[in-house]
Amino acid sequence: MSQQFDADVIIAGAGIAGATLGLALARAGLKPILIDPAPVSAQLEPTFDGRSHAIAYAAFRQWRALGLAEALEPHAQRIEQILVTDGRTPGASAGAPHAFFLRFDSDEIAGRSDGEPLGYLMENRHTRAALAAALKAAGVEVLAPARVRNARFDARAASVELEDGRVLTAPLVVGAEGRGSVIREAAGIGALGWDYKQTGVVATVRLAKPHGGVAHEFFLPSGPFAILPLTDDRASLVWTESQARAAALKDARPEIFHAHLQRRFGEYLGEAVLEGPVFTYPLNLQIAEQLAGPRVALLGDAAHGVHPIAGQGLNLGLKGAAALAEVIVDAQRLGEDIGSEAVLERYAAWRRFDTMTLSAGMDAFVRLFSNDNPLLRVARGVGMSVVNRIGPARRFFMQEAGGAVGDLPRLLRGEAL
Template identity: 70%
Template structure:
């Protein structure tokens, strides 16, 4: 039998990849992370200006793998979500018409065990906490050294790195993102399309307390969200056309602030930028397959979705939890963890959920980034109906919190 460098090589030490490494390590499996960027570079304020909405089930997973304590100081509880459809910023707070929707964590406290609707955490803080935990747990990391090639045979897989070295393992995982080398090397294509939109992202400092309330407005150009962060700050996620997004990125701070206030209103008092403005193109990308010989895809390597529902990272964390559970069970049973039968169990578990969510988010984009009067009326009536039907509200809250469906153990807070 060939001597391997690790049980599982994970290409991509981002949030999904490092979470998978911690999950595997918690089950006594030897992961090895490789990434073109060392952890220190990923923690720079200019590396990633986004924040992520984290489902309460995803946070349970982080607690289960030992990262919860490092993340807790940076995790803002989301207690309410106020959604409105219209052209008037601040409308959700005032509920001026029947066309609004309010979610409150108190309605699901019995099933969520007191968890909030979710947590809002800056990506750089997530990366820092996961990196700290990985180091504490002794996870091996090779960086800077990205994947450059992949070769597989009956005995295992060999990953060639950009520094010229090679590593072998029974199983390789691509957590490299949408344009990963390993997915292409395995001949896995993807389908998808752009939306002609960009997400304009910034961190804001608020004058009045946000009280853990997330505000989302569906405006003609697309969703506009103000999401609560710790220290009375908020994450701005502002969807605009690609052209207008670039114009906002180039705008002076004074001009940007003026445009922001016209959309945001003043119901939370004065607002000021607390950092740089970032602009990200928005598109859909779905891998045609989740697995290939001795290779599995997780996170954005498997599915890149529009941020309209704030679920992109949660899908990737669910991938990590499912794959870790399948691999741990296979290893306990003495199976080859990179065998086709093992990987197909993972693919069956995640395929339907990933595709249906991606297509649902795509439908939301087309429905809510639209100023057609009939569509506006239809979606407004739909929101009002959900707001008045308590079981429907609770279902959507549990779904957003990751509490629905065939959940991996880690998402239930159970060790593997």
């Protein structure tokens, strides 16, 4: 790094995407600085973020390659099967398989994935804790609490202004601060999208019966409902509600919340006991018009905020982190200017197609599945049973969801940079 800069790369946002990129760059010998308004200790509190993420097996390989396996594995629940049901009530597939029923099994792709599961369920707080500890051990500077207020980009450098008045410079700035990206705005990159006028409700429950590593996705008329297996026979429940109902549920007493679960989802959950608070997340689609420009790149939700219907948002961000790290590190090794448009266009070109197809696909999925129109119900049911009967189609979907399709960056193949 030249003496005139504070860092090689300034990363706004130390969420999971930004922190993964920071760690990848540091492991390859670069100097990143991360900035986040949430102090690290607050990010690790169980009340900070109740989300758990279904992490594709290729994305998990990247964390292994970055040395996080030992810290993450005790908290990673293997997903061995995914059962998808289009039903008016969850549990339609219990007992005899429902006609409109899709089943993915890790055994079917074992030959191609080295015995990896379909993915892993990770509670955010454990992932964040592992990343924070690894960044600290690698000597990466994380300015937190600190908030990016503005940024300027010129021919030779990017400068980032923090709310406390500090100004930092680097050849490259990455906006990884989520949907309200200040860096995206400062770079003059527009965003397209819309509000789904739905809220994602998330709660963790302890199950009465072992889950066996099975994830369930039910497509109910009101929207999708997922039961995602966590370690220790717990599950993360994720479903959509109207904004008003979600706000009421967030503040409801546990017994009222439980009665709502029983009413809405029948007996399927059995004696599930709520653990911790109920979290709500507004659901919208937001896609940046460009992934990069001179001296700036966008990563994670700052580049593409999608609906959580198929658990792909963070996975897309982790693929982006692997691709961006590889482009930056290779350019640095060749003596190129890592913030130049020519270098950053390699990242944009690599990620553009996947980002657009996945974002459009998730949006179409939301419209198709959050709907009780009888014709659509028949169409999606036929589609699901066709895919279910065709082995190669099922295996394609599993590998696609596992993030193992296409031109994979080295980290997603489990290799070091």
